[in-house]
Amino acid sequence: MSDQVSNELREHLAKLIDENEVILFMKGTPEGPACGFSARAVAVMNSLGRKYAAVDILPDPRIREELTAISDWPTIPQLFVDGELVGGSDIMMEMYESGELAGVLGVEQPAGEAEPEPEPTPQPQGLQLENNLE
Amino acid sequence: MADVNEIKQRIEAGLPGAVADVEDTAGDSNHFRAVVTAPQFAGLTRIQQHKIINEIFKGELGGSIHALSIKTQTPEQS
Numbered sequence: 001m002s003d004q005v006s007n008e009l010r011e012h013l014a015k016l017i018d019e020n021e022v023i024l025f026m027k028g029t030p031e032g033p034a035c036g037f038s039a040r041a042v043a044v045m046n047s048l049g050r051k052y053a054a055v056d057i058l059p060d061p062r063i064r065e066e067l068t069a070i071s072d073w074p075t076i077p078q079l080f081v082d083g084e085l086v087g088g089s090d091i092m093m094e095m096y097e098s099g100e101l102a103g104v105l106g107v108e109q110p111a112g113e114a115e116p117e118p119e120p121t122p123q124p125q126g127l128q129l130e131n132n133l134e
Numbered sequence: 135m136a137d138v139n140e141i142k143q144r145i146e147a148g149l150p151g152a153v154a155d156v157e158d159t160a161g162d163s164n165h166f167r168a169v170v171t172a173p174q175f176a177g178l179t180r181i182q183q184h185k186i187i188n189e190i191f192k193g194e195l196g197g198s199i200h201a202l203s204i205k206t207q208t209p210e211q212s
Contacts, residue, residue, distance in 0.1 A: 037201070073181075074188055074195045090203050091180045 010066040013055075017070070017080045022052040022105060025067055026077040030054050037089040041077040044096045050105040081105065136199050141166055148190035149174060159203070167203040171212045180206065 017023055022045075028034030030042045034056075045052055057063040057076055064076060071078055071085045079086045081104055087095065095101035102109040138156045145154040145168060152172035159165045168187070175183045183206035188195060195202055 072185065074192075075201075076196070085181055087180060087184070090205065091184065094180070094205065 006062060006066055009062055010069060013063070013066055014070055016053070016055065018083055020053040020080075021082055022050055023080050024052050024054045024077055025057055025063075025080075026054060027056070027058050029056055034058060035076070037075070038077045040089045041079065041092055044092050044101065045079075047110055048096070048102055048105055048107050049110075050107050136166070136194075137163055138166065141168060141199075141202070144190055145170055145187060149186060164200045165203075166199065166201065167205075169205045169207070171207050171209055173209055175206050175208045176210075 024030075024041060024045060026033060026035075026038035026041060028038055030046075033039035033042050042054075055063070057067065067076075067078065068074055071080075073085055073088065075088050077089055077092075079088075079092055086092070086101075086104060092101060095104070099109045138158050142154045142156045145156070146152050149170070149172050151174065152170055154171075155169045157167050159167050170187060174186070178186075184204055187202075187204050187206070191199060191202065
């Protein structure tokens with residue numbers, strides 16, 4: 001079974017990446033990040049005020065496996081913009097601090113040196129993957 | 135379980151000419167930060183630079199090495 005299921009899942013993930021200009025794959029949700037690195041990614045996105053889709057990879061380990069097969073990137077979170085992997089939390093942080101991430105997202109860099117604060121965010125736009133693969 | 139010296143040596147062996155400054159950020163041999171300076175990074179995107187490091191630890195990041203935070207730069211940027 002597994003080949004067909006993994007192909008379907010991979011195609012589904014590729015479609016999500018294709019259909020959402022800005023999409024963050026993370027552990028947990030923007031409202032409840034389940035890992036410090038994902039929390040940092042959410043804080044950066046919130047600080048920049050750009051709407052984004054979010055997908056929680058935790059409900060099924062195959063989500064992460066297939067995502068990594070697509071992106072060739074081993075860790076979570078992963079931010080995609082216009083179908084391209086921009087980076088994980090280190091690169092997001094670095095690009096946030098330099099102002100590059102605001103440029104990539106087409107938003108204004110927030111004024112001041114304040115650290116991005118975790119706070120509630122835009123809706124995940126109904127992108128939670130359902131674990132209906134069993 | 136990895137240690138700072140092992141991570142440093144593996145990066146520098148995998149990328150001849152590179153200098154890696156590695157610290158154990160949480161003091162738990164599980165969360166590391168590496169600043170890697172290498173001439174090979176010139177002209178590459180950050181993603182490409184990080185993938186070179188990821189390749190050295192293929193299959194271990196997020197697993198036996200729980201967290202390796204990476205910053206890449208060329209000697210000119212350091």
